[in-house]
Amino acid sequence: MRAETITRNGPLARWNRLPLYLRILIAMCLGVCVGLLLGKQAIVLEVPARVILQLLSALAPPLILIAVTHVLMTTEVEGKTAMRLAFLLVLNTTVAIFIGLAVANTLRPGTWYPLTPPEKKAAEAEQSHLELIVDNIPKSLLGPLGDRQNIIGVIILAIAFGVALRSVRNRPVTNIQELVEIAYHVLLVMLHWIIQLVPIGVFAIVAKVIGTEGFAPIKAMGGFIIAVLLALCLQAGWYLLRIKFFSWPRPLTVLRGVRDAIVMAFSTSSSTATMPVTYACLTEKVGLREKSASMGALVGANFNNDGTALYEAMSALFVSQLIGQHLSLGHQFAVVLTSIIASVGAAGIPEAGLVTMTLVFNAVHLPTEYIALLLTVDWFLDRCRTVINLLGDVNTSCLLDGRVKPEPEETIKISIQP
Numbered sequence: 001m002r003a004e005t006i007t008r009n010g011p012l013a014r015w016n017r018l019p020l021y022l023r024i025l026i027a028m029c030l031g032v033c034v035g036l037l038l039g040k041q042a043i044v045l046e047v048p049a050r051v052i053l054q055l056l057s058a059l060a061p062p063l064i065l066i067a068v069t070h071v072l073m074t075t076e077v078e079g080k081t082a083m084r085l086a087f088l089l090v091l092n093t094t095v096a097i098f099i100g101l102a103v104a105n106t107l108r109p110g111t112w113y114p115l116t117p118p119e120k121k122a123a124e125a126e127q128s129h130l131e132l133i134v135d136n137i138p139k140s141l142l143g144p145l146g147d148r149q150n151i152i153g154v155i156i157l158a159i160a161f162g163v164a165l166r167s168v169r170n171r172p173v174t175n176i177q178e179l180v181e182i183a184y185h186v187l188l189v190m191l192h193w194i195i196q197l198v199p200i201g202v203f204a205i206v207a208k209v210i211g212t213e214g215f216a217p218i219k220a221m222g223g224f225i226i227a228v229l230l231a232l233c234l235q236a237g238w239y240l241l242r243i244k245f246f247s248w249p250r251p252l253t254v255l256r257g258v259r260d261a262i263v264m265a266f267s268t269s270s271s272t273a274t275m276p277v278t279y280a281c282l283t284e285k286v287g288l289r290e291k292s293a294s295m296g297a298l299v300g301a302n303f304n305n306d307g308t309a310l311y312e313a314m315s316a317l318f319v320s321q322l323i324g325q326h327l328s329l330g331h332q333f334a335v336v337l338t339s340i341i342a343s344v345g346a347a348g349i350p351e352a353g354l355v356t357m358t359l360v361f362n363a364v365h366l367p368t369e370y371i372a373l374l375l376t377v378d379w380f381l382d383r384c385r386t387v388i389n390l391l392g393d394v395n396t397s398c399l400l401d402g403r404v405k406p407e408p409e410e411t412i413k414i415s416i417q418p
Contacts, residue, residue, distance in 0.1 A: 016196065021269075021379030027199035028206050028376050035210025042211025045204040049372040052201040055194050057358040057368060063191060066184045081400070085295055088396050090340070092306050096235050096388075097336050100310035101317060103231040109223030110321025113216040164189040198375060205372035221377050224318050228381055231310055232388050239395040247398040248405040249286055257285035258394050262387055269382050271389040275301050278393055288401045296397025306392040307385030309339040312360045319361070319370045331364045338363040 015023065035042050104110075164186045173179050210218070240251040255262075261278040265271055271278075275298055282293035316335050320327045327335070342356035361368045 020195070020198070023199040024202050024375060024379050027203035031203040031206025032210050034203070035207040038207065038211050040212055042207045045208045045211075046369065048204040049201040049208070050369055052194065052197050053358065053368045053371055055197075056371075057362065059187065059191055059194065061359065063187045066180060066187055069180055081295065084400065085300055085396065088399055089300055089303050089392075092239075092304070092392050092395065093309050093340055094336070095238055096306040096310040096392075097313045097339050099234050099238070100228075100231045100314040101332055101335070103227050103234070104314045104317040104321075107223070107227045107230070108321055109227040110220065110318045110323075112223040113220035113322075160190055160193075201372045202375045205369070206376060209373060218376070220322060221373075224314075224374075225377055225381065227318070228311060228314055229384065231314060232307060232384055235306060235310060235388055236391055239391050242395055243398045246403065247401055248403050249288070249398055249401075254286055254394060254398060257281050257287075258390075261390055261394075265386045265390040266383045269386050271301055271304075271386050271393065274390060275393075278390060282394065282397050286398075287406065288397055289406050292401035293397050295400050296395075297393045300396045301389075301393045304392045304396065305389055307388030308356070309342075310388070311381060311385045312339045312342070312357050315357060315371075315374055316360050316364060316366060319366055319374075320364075323367070323370070325366065327364060334363050335360055 018026075034045075038045075167189070168182050168185060171178075171182065173182065206218075240255075243249060243251050243254055249257075258278065258281040261274050261281050264277050265274045268274060278297040278301075279293050282288045282297055283290055313332075313335050317327060317332070319325075338360045339356075342359045357371055357374075358368050361371065
């Protein structure tokens with residue numbers, strides 16, 4: 001009993017009880033101090049960040065595959081409503097990505113404080129043997145199985161799957177859906193482990209950047225924040241204009257009606273956790289029909305990640321500007337397609353933007369290690385883009401409800417249902 005109490009109240013337990021954004025802030029401050037102390041030698045700290053991002057890259061493709069499969073298997077939408085819902089979701093996501101790319105191409109925040117390639121000669125000897133460790137970290141879940149020399153990678157996967165499956169080892173599997181749900185659960189458990197390591201990655205990359213580049217990259221993040229917030233506001237304006245001209249509620253009335261859901265989305269950084277509140281606000285305070293609210297806020301929320309898709313497209317363009325790697329129109333079109341595909345079904349994934357961003361970066365051959373630099377501001381921007389994800393659900397619900405206001409009898413029927 002005493003040992004259990006000590007474990008629960010130990011330093012590690014207290015650290016894990018802190019919100020993730022607070023842990024990231026602490027890691028960022030420590031990284032600045034260590035970077036100033038180590039100077040150019042801080043380049044060796046790049047390895048922990050690379051390991052964490054490599055694990056995320058390995059987990060992203062199967063996680064998106066299982067998430068999309070699970071959503072399509074469990075979502076029941078039929079007829080013309082399904083086609084209209086799909087059209088609205090794809091349209092909103094596409095507009096969001098193009099808004100993000102337009103703002104990033106116009107403001108070019110990555111050129112405000114561009115990076116110069118750091119010299120690695122001073123730490124070349126230290127990195128040579130550390131590379132052996134990085135090479136044994138799985139780059140994909142199936143990669144080590146086809147490499148006879150990467151036995152360590154196979155062992156890492158075996159341990160991870162073995163521990164993750166312990167919580168569902170006695171669960172019976174009677175159909176394909178339950179098998180998919182178990183696979184989804186196991187991948188989410190593994191993702192949770194990696195997310196717990198994110199503050200270490202932030203500490204490492206901030207220390208390395210401060211030691212080798214100074215404060216210029218951190219200053220550049222200020223321009224990135226301004227650009228992302230501007231793009232998110234433009235996307236919100238798109239939603240409100242669509243509501244004004246293609247549905248019966250007034251935009252300001254809708255905003256007042258869903259303000260509780262907006263506050264919850266910003267505070268929890270989860271549109272999935274906010275879904276019941278969003279549904280209640282739309283039916284009881286805005287007055288939408290029950291079917292429209294459920295289609296947009298419950299069914300559509302499983303596919304809608306407009307804010308995340310916008311953020312990923314802007315992140316790719318920002319990093320390319322920051323390191324001086326030009327992305328042609330063809331590359332930016334690839335960013336659009338990858339962002340749309342990656343955003344589908346990712347609503348239920350914790351830190352969805354962090355997971356799917358590795359796919360976007362790999363699609364246009366951007367170095368994924370710079371994702372760790374984005375994590376220094378992601379804790380704040382994640383909350384902002386979650387609000388946009390929520391407003392996308394609200395927009396879809398209003399458009400599905402149409403231009404005709406429901407009769408009072410319909411409203412009463414909606415409000416008295418549990």
